[in-house]
Amino acid sequence: MNFLSEILTSGKKTIAVYAFHGPSGTGKSFRAKLVAQQYGIRAIIDDGLLIYEDDIAAGHSAKLESSYMGAVRVALFDDKAHRDEVALKIRKLHLKKILILGTSEKMVMKIAMRLQLPPPEKYIRIEDIASAEQIAEAQRSRLIEGKHVIPVRANAVKSRNYSKIFVDYIRVSLAKRGFFRRFIGQKSPEPNASTKLFEKSVVRPAFSRTERKFISSATLARLTTTQITDFNRDIRVKRLSIRTAQNGYRFVLTVDIPFCQQLTNTTNALKSHVISNIERSSGILVEDISIIVDKILQPANASALGLA
Numbered sequence: 133m134n135f136l137s138e139i140l141t142s143g144k145k146t147i148a149v150y151a152f153h154g155p156s157g158t159g160k161s162f163r164a165k166l167v168a169q170q171y172g173i174r175a176i177i178d179d180g181l182l183i184y185e186d187d188i189a190a191g192h193s194a195k196l197e198s199s200y201m202g203a204v205r206v207a208l209f210d211d212k213a214h215r216d217e218v219a220l221k222i223r224k225l226h227l228k229k230i231l232i233l234g235t236s237e238k239m240v241m242k243i244a245m246r247l248q249l250p251p252p253e254k255y256i257r258i259e260d261i262a263s264a265e266q267i268a269e270a271q272r273s274r275l276i277e278g279k280h281v282i283p284v285r286a287n288a289v290k291s292r293n294y295s296k297i298f299v300d301y302i303r304v305s306l307a308k309r310g311f312f313r314r315f316i317g318q319k320s321p322e323p324n325a326s327t328k329l330f331e332k333s334v335v336r337p338a339f340s341r342t343e344r345k346f347i348s349s350a351t352l353a354r355l356t357t358t359q360i361t362d363f364n365r366d367i368r369v370k371r372l373s374i375r376t377a378q379n380g381y382r383f384v385l386t387v388d389i390p391f392c393q394q395l396t397n398t399t400n401a402l403k404s405h406v407i408s409n410i411e412r413s414s415g416i417l418v419e420d421i422s423i424i425v426d427k428i429l430q431p432a433n434a435s436a437l438g439l440a
Contacts, residue, residue, distance in 0.1 A: 137157035151240040152256025157274030161281040180206040190221035380417025
């Protein structure tokens with residue numbers, strides 16, 4: 133056993149390791165501070181970084197790698213110098229608890245072993261703290277926009293060589309009950325006794341940089357009509373306007389829709405169906421669809437129902 137192993141082994145039993153795991157792109161980094169706050173944890177291991185009190189304490193981010201496999205190796209601390217740097221810093225900070233993020237229990241176990249930490253004593257799944265809708269939204273942002281979150285203040289990211297992958301920042305208000313509220317591009321309230329503000333950096337990793345996908349309006353119109361028919365073949369499309377937006381496209385759709393009891397629910401369901409299926413089949417981002425109902429179509433038996 134070398135000197136580094138000896139000094140880490142002597143104190144590692146005092147560190148409680150928490151594992152936060154879930155598939156890639158499901159929002160672990162975004163919610164890492166929520167988990168840390170809940171369990172009184174001040175240090176986080178995420179994608180090759182040791183994050184302490186909202187700042188980068190040691191290591192370097194996998195998001196700087198130009199290839200996906202290179203990013204995986206950094207996240208797993210394959211390089212000895214990298215893992216030794218982080219392990220020594222953990223020791224110097226005299227941590228009582230640490231949160232390790234990973235895509236699986238196996239990945240977290242491997243990271244803990246390489247940093248000479250004890251096995252996790254508690255496992256938290258992303259599904260335990262995020263709804264299916266929140267996870268799906270995170271996956272959509274990752275798949276379509278290639279955006280990732282680093283749970284670190286923007287200044288700490290921009291002041292380093294991460295500035296080339298920096299996109300934006302998010303301020304999140306965390307209430308004592310664990311409720312998140314985002315403030316993007318708007319002034320956030322000052323923290324008070326019941327809330328605390330956290331700032332997270334939004335980046336687009338080097339390995340995920342892709343050219344924005346363009347598709348002709350005619351092709352988009354055909355895809356949209358197909359998806360509307362699939363949703364309800366009785367809906368009539370009267371007009372469709374397609375505009376390019378900052379990251380994707382915006383639609384304005386005018387339709388005649390069959391009589392239904394819950395018109396708002398139907399149009400919202402139609403909007404969600406069209407957006408999700410077009411994005412999945414084409415790989416583009418549909419930022420929004422505005423649906424204008426021009427006419428309510430009466431059912432064939434309208435007279436019998438007293439609707440005519």
